[in-house]
Amino acid sequence: MAHVFRSGWRYMLSGIAAALVLLGTAEALSVFFAAASAPLVSIGGAFIDIIPPWVKDAAIALFGIYDKIALFATMFLVVLILAAGIGLLARKHRSAALGAVVILGIGSSLVVVSRSGTTLIDVVPTLVGTVAGAVVLWALARLAQRAAGGSVEAAADDATGRRRFLLGTAGAAVVGVALLVAGRAASSARSGIAAVRDAIRLPAPAVAAPALPDGVSSPVPGMPPFVSPNDDFYRIDTALSVPRIDPSTWRLRIHGLVEQEIEIGFDELLAEDLVEADVTLTCVSNPVGGDLAGNARWLGVPVRRLLERAGVDPSADMVLSRSVDGFTAGTPIEALTDERNSLLAVGMNGEPLPAQHGFPVRMVVPGLYGYVSATKWLEDLKVTRFADDSAYWTDRGWSAEGPIKLASRVDVPRSFASVPAGEVMIGGTAWAQQRGISAVEVQIDDGEWQAATLAADGGADSWRQWSFAWDGATPGRHSVTVRATDGDGELQTSERADPVPDGASGWHRIEFTVQDG
Ligand SMILES: Nc1nc2c(c(=O)[nH]1)N[C@H]1C(S)=C(S)[C@@H](COP(=O)(O)O)O[C@H]1N2
Ligand SMILES: [Mo]
Secondary structure: OHHHHHHHHHHHHHHHHHHHHHHHHHHHHHOOOOHHHOHHHHHHHHHHHHOOHHHHHHHHHHHHHHHHHHHHHHHHHHHHHHHHHHHHHHHHOHHHHHHHHHHHHHHHHHHHHHOOOOOHHHHHHHHHHHHHHHHHHHHHHHHHHHHOOOOOOOOHHHHHHHHHHHHHHHHHHHHHHHHHHHHHHHHHHOOOHHHHHHHOOOOOOOEOOOOOOOOOOOOOOOOOOOOOOHHHOOOOOOOOOOOOOOOOOOEEEEEEOEOOOEEEEHHHHHHOOOEEEEEEEEOOOOOOOOOOEEEEEEEEEEHHHHHHHHOEOOOOOEEEEEEOOOOEEEEEHHHHHOOOOOEEEEEEOOEEOOHHHOOOOEEEOOOEOHHHOOOOOEEEEEEEOOOOOOOOOHHHOOOOOOEOOOEEEEEEOOOOOEEOOOOEEEEEEEEOOOOOEEEEEEEEOOOOEEEOEEOOOOOOOOOEEEEEEEOOOOOEEEEEEEEEEEOOOOEOOOOOEOOOOOOOEOOEEEEEEEOOO
């Protein structure tokens, strides 16, 4: 009996090595197919779409922008455990184990075809990977058997058998991991889309954004920059692999309750008179004090102009925007047709949109949370009614309408920081897109509310930085709470609300320590 357990680990290793070969082969081949042809990408994507919203919210809260890495790591771990189990099964029931691999392969292929942006041909990487994995499992299981002296004669052979097994397993694992890494690297570098993007010269705007006044940045050291650099701009989406879109074949279709459908290509979009606007995007999942917000200078075509050209039916009250990967957002028509700068954006801070932020075209709508407005990798606008259509997050319990709530936060000092004695510089950010910020107040411990100094105004659709010099700081533990007033004179509510279903509210408070002088 002990003998049986002693040889078990070899079968588990066989299963794991076979799984690595399967995944590596599929990943490497997926470079030649749609992004979602990689099985882990598709399964992860499907998982993201079906898990209950609270799990997703918890994941974002827990891992922030690392939620995707956490998901991949978890999936990978599950695959390895499963593979070890199948390997163990191969000890006694080799054909059952191979059957399990084939069933998993076919199941994964079905998930791949069910994803938007894939066709039947995109199952090739998964199927070829499955065959490779099954062959490797079969071969390693035989070697494992020999190594254990299972069916073979002399004990003298065992040493050779054991060496062969180890070499075979290690070899398979190394090849699998190498293919996995190479495939990943190739699919992020490949497709020439990066080169195509780099070659794009954005036209100058016909309507430039007003120049930023001096002093839009709070003078407090350690504050986030007023304009968020593209590389640091927060990223939230359901896309496990960033869609790769060739702008030369990209078309946007506008249809639904319109007099005439419109289709427009990327070059035609660039030939339009472009408008530039500074807009702070905000995620509805942002907790009080959170950093799921970013401010950029966007360049694009007003959505209004294209909707006018299409001729919107008066019965319509919503535009359902859809991305190439199937994400949808429902935006009130009013927000797209009134005077605000709602854009089909092609540029972000002077560059074509980065791939992660929607290349080649996304929507940007001042005043609305991203989930109801900011569709990246845009390909379709359907003019419709809230009564007739719903969008990705509204189907998952979030509110159909998502105006951004007035918010303010303390950025400096950081929560639980320890700061030197003397004057304490406090700084932060507040936003109320469309209305602007007219005042920010801070409260030290349980003291009086005191006016903070507002940095210069960069426009009502941008966030506003502020600062406060606290010169009476005494050593020890303190807290600071912040609240803002918007451009309409409305004071930020102290009432705490969770992000679900339509955005967090409440005053941000942090604690910090002033060191002994
Ligand atoms: N295609 C697509 N677009 C999307 C999303 C998405 O999941 N898929 N998420 C939306 C959400 S919830 C937000 S907050 C913004 C974030 O935009 P950013 O990643 O450029 O900051 O994108 C929006 N656009
Ligand atoms: Mo969001």
